[in-house]
Amino acid sequence: MREAAFVKQNKDKWVTFENALNGQGQLEPDELSSLYIEITDHLSYAKTFYEGSNTQFYLNSLASKAHQKIYKTKRESKNRIVSFWKTEFPLMFFQHRKELLIAFLVFTFFTIVGAFSSANEGDFVRSILGDGYVNMTLENIENNDPMAVYKQQGEFNMFLGITINNIKVAVFAFAFGIFLGVGTLFIMLRNGIMLGSFQYFFYDKGLLWESVRTIWIHGTIEISVIIIAGCAGLVLANGILFPGTYSRLESFKRGVKNGLKIMVSTIPFFIIAGFLEGFVTRHTEMPDWLAILIILSSLSLIVFYYIIYPYQLNKKPLYANS
Numbered sequence: 001m002r003e004a005a006f007v008k009q010n011k012d013k014w015v016t017f018e019n020a021l022n023g024q025g026q027l028e029p030d031e032l033s034s035l036y037i038e039i040t041d042h043l044s045y046a047k048t049f050y051e052g053s054n055t056q057f058y059l060n061s062l063a064s065k066a067h068q069k070i071y072k073t074k075r076e077s078k079n080r081i082v083s084f085w086k087t088e089f090p091l092m093f094f095q096h097r098k099e100l101l102i103a104f105l106v107f108t109f110f111t112i113v114g115a116f117s118s119a120n121e122g123d124f125v126r127s128i129l130g131d132g133y134v135n136m137t138l139e140n141i142e143n144n145d146p147m148a149v150y151k152q153q154g155e156f157n158m159f160l161g162i163t164i165n166n167i168k169v170a171v172f173a174f175a176f177g178i179f180l181g182v183g184t185l186f187i188m189l190r191n192g193i194m195l196g197s198f199q200y201f202f203y204d205k206g207l208l209w210e211s212v213r214t215i216w217i218h219g220t221i222e223i224s225v226i227i228i229a230g231c232a233g234l235v236l237a238n239g240i241l242f243p244g245t246y247s248r249l250e251s252f253k254r255g256v257k258n259g260l261k262i263m264v265s266t267i268p269f270f271i272i273a274g275f276l277e278g279f280v281t282r283h284t285e286m287p288d289w290l291a292i293l294i295i296l297s298s299l300s301l302i303v304f305y306y307i308i309y310p311y312q313l314n315k316k317p318l319y320a321n322s
Helices: 003-021 029-049 054-070 074-078 080-094 097-120 124-129 131-142 155-178 182-204 208-241 248-280 288-315
Strands: none
Touching (some): 003 029, 029 248, 080 097, 080 288, 097 288, 155 248, 182 208, 208 248, 208 288, 248 288
16 A cells, blocks of 8 residues: 555544544543554554655654553553553453454354253264263262362372463464464364363263362363463454455464464463362362352453453543543
8 A cells, every 4th residue: 555545544543543642632442442553553554564754753653652651650661571461461452352252152152062962962972072081980970979080190290281281272272273263263163062062971960060160160261261262363363364454464463463462361371270170170079169269260360351351441541641
């Protein structure tokens, strides 16, 4: 796109944003935060295609001014790690809530498909979970310890193995976004069907509550973050499929960058899930109230950081001084 056409297409947005920063106009917080994202996108585009131009200098000045109003304290600007977790990532992730919703809906749909198929086809559970796992669990049920599988390994070895395996699944969910999102959706399909089959298996044996109170101690975070990794894969796919005003290569790079940020955000949560599975889930004798407390606390943590907090942060006016 020629520079003059680029300026003509976006000039009104830039002027509106600049006026808001200068206190000369009022915008809804959602609209203002969306404009900020667009300005930084336009700056990146100008650096790529109009390097050294007046357009680049203007957008750089505008973005810098907005940045100073968002990152208000020197301590925050100096601490890159704190800044990433506290503001940079949540602000960015809010723009990808549609991809998160799609990943969640696909996973949920195929979880239901897995449960429905297990209920209507006798061998479906074995075909999904494998004869070895099913036979072992049936034996554990006969021994009055249906969750014994979580006690077979030592705490640390189980924690390490589970954490690495979960991160591997998440990396596949992200990386397979390169196949226009089909690969990511397949990972969501596969894991959703496994979960649905797994839960129906215990329901069929009259052990639904026993399985829920035990498995979801670690599964709440584990499953949630796999869905978030699916969101990262769809962000990558969108960068390829919908370049907008960018070249396809530039859009792809941005999709990879944002997807990687989402993946980085999941690592601590996978460590927490691995810790819970390795050290806590095995204590099947714990009272129901404690298991419920852990499950609800885990769910609250995920919902707050990935849904509520980004929404709250994006509701704050960029021009606020305090």
